[in-house]
Amino acid sequence: MSETGTPSQGPRRILLVDCDMFFVQVARLEDPDGAGSQPFLLVGGRSNRGVITSASYEARKFGVRSGMPTRQARVLCPEAVVVPVPRGACVERSRAVRAVLKELSPVVQSASIDEFYLDLSGTERMLKGEGLDETADRIRRVVRQRTEIAVSLGGGTQRVVAKVATRLAKPDGVHVVPPGEEAEFMSRFRLRDLPGIGPAFLGQLKEKGLRTVEDAAAVEVEWLARWFGPGRGAWLWERVRGIDPTEVDARESRKSISSERTFFEDIDDHDELERRILELSGNVGRQLRAKELRARTVTVKIRDHDYKTRQAGSTQPDGVETDRAIFAVAATLLHDLRHRRRTPARLLGVGVSNLVRQVPADQLDLFGGQDARESERDRIVARAVDRIRDRYGSEALRPARVLDRPDR
DNA sequence: TCTGGGGTCCTAGGACCC
DNA sequence: TCTGGGGTCCTAGGACCC
Numbered sequence: 001m002s003e004t005g006t007p008s009q010g011p012r013r014i015l016l017v018d019c020d021m022f023f024v025q026v027a028r029l030e031d032p033d034g035a036g037s038q039p040f041l042l043v044g045g046r047s048n049r050g051v052i053t054s055a056s057y058e059a060r061k062f063g064v065r066s067g068m069p070t071r072q073a074r075v076l077c078p079e080a081v082v083v084p085v086p087r088g089a090c091v092e093r094s095r096a097v098r099a100v101l102k103e104l105s106p107v108v109q110s111a112s113i114d115e116f117y118l119d120l121s122g123t124e125r126m127l128k129g130e131g132l133d134e135t136a137d138r139i140r141r142v143v144r145q146r147t148e149i150a151v152s153l154g155g156g157t158q159r160v161v162a163k164v165a166t167r168l169a170k171p172d173g174v175h176v177v178p179p180g181e182e183a184e185f186m187s188r189f190r191l192r193d194l195p196g197i198g199p200a201f202l203g204q205l206k207e208k209g210l211r212t213v214e215d216a217a218a219v220e221v222e223w224l225a226r227w228f229g230p231g232r233g234a235w236l237w238e239r240v241r242g243i244d245p246t247e248v249d250a251r252e253s254r255k256s257i258s259s260e261r262t263f264f265e266d267i268d269d270h271d272e273l274e275r276r277i278l279e280l281s282g283n284v285g286r287q288l289r290a291k292e293l294r295a296r297t298v299t300v301k302i303r304d305h306d307y308k309t310r311q312a313g314s315t316q317p318d319g320v321e322t323d324r325a326i327f328a329v330a331a332t333l334l335h336d337l338r339h340r341r342r343t344p345a346r347l348l349g350v351g352v353s354n355l356v357r358q359v360p361a362d363q364l365d366l367f368g369g370q371d372a373r374e375s376e377r378d379r380i381v382a383r384a385v386d387r388i389r390d391r392y393g394s395e396a397l398r399p400a401r402v403l404d405r406p407d408r
Numbered sequence: 409t410c411t412g413g414g415g416t417c418c419t420a421g422g423a424c425c426c
Numbered sequence: 427t428c429t430g431g432g433g434t435c436c437t438a439g440g441a442c443c444c
Contacts, residue, residue, distance in 0.1 A: 072409040112444050
């Protein structure tokens with residue numbers, strides 16, 4: 001294990017593998033004659049309140065960006081074809097890419113569904129002196145050949161450098177920054193290009209007259225700390241120099257699971273909201289059990305008609321895993337939130353966190369009973385339902401109280 | 409043209425304990 | 427008796443990412 005960690009000598013060799021317009025690529029592979037034949041392809045929500053998840057390069061020339069409301073995208077690019085996100089296929093393709101990367105690198109960390117950090121430190125001898133740029137290009141070709149997915153790779157001694165370099169590598173290319181050139185490389189960019197700087201921080205930076213990485217690099221750390229707080233000040237001072245102590249961490253540990261839905265129309269009816277909470281609790285519970293986890297904390301999120309987002313959470317001494325127990329907590333939290341501000345809801349979400357591993361049945365009390373707690377019988381029933389759904393499809397068994405009415 | 413759904417991390421205040 | 431200091435957990439909100 002220690003062999004694969006950062007060696008005491010030599011700079012780190014970090015690569016970021018980033019799938020090019022991932023959702024569009026997958027949509028094209030899944031439907032080569034339909035969506036695949038469309039140059040102006042948009043993937044995302046098609047409902048009245050949807051947004052674009054990913055746009056083809058051709059469509060981007062018209063100003064379409066991910067996160068943009070679909071309605072707006074249609075105005076900018078009227079010829080565009082919009083297809084829904086092929087969720088299952090994306091998860092499968094992502095897994096396939098990761099599996100190939102695991103054969104090619106000792107350390108692989110998934111940063112998102114379409115981004116993977118690799119740490120190849122310590123592989124110099126094994127790779128017989130192959131340069132990091134050559135390694136990156138080899139990985140790009142192998143991934144393409146074995147998964148059909150086009151990827152771009154950025155590389156360097158630091159994660160932030162690898163990440164920013166990916167921007168220059170796209171599409172379907174490679175850009176590696178040699179050791180020692182990190183600060184100079186970073187100085188070519190604007191602050192808005194740095195990962196971790198969003199609209200809010202950007203506004204604060206602009207107030208101090210800072211627009212480019214060069215601007216910020218000229219300011220002493222004491223001033224950055226005074227302006228933006230000690231934590232953010234030190235963070236910024238490091239990043240603009242291409243310094244990023246974050247390690248590539250291959251341990252996959254999920255911190256939270258959630259499911260949320262924006263309604264076709266705002267909902268004010270309490271019973272209807274409760275039915276939605278029941279469905280969302282089921283989605284979360286199923287994922288929780290599939291991963292053999294339990295949750296100590298249940299959270300409900302509500303977005304009011306005016307887009308104000310509120311949430312309430314509750315932590316139990318013991319973890320829960322059944323739909324019933326999750327729903328019991330979530331329903332109470334929903335009542336609290338609705339009591340504090342009673343207004344039509346645009347979105348509802350259920351999340352779980354504080355995740356712990358399931359423990360064997362013989363270590364549990366077999367006498368659960370109170371509402372928020374679950375008995376071993378509850379758990380056995382819930383897992384049996386999951387097995388039936390796995391075999392016959394998710395529609396095979398549905399909560400009796402949920403109306404069979406899809407959103408769109 | 410109003411703003412999806414899945415996440416992670418950080419902060420700040422209060423409770424509680426030693 | 428006029429009350430420190432630190433650690434941990436919980437909660438709510440916010441920023442940010444893809």
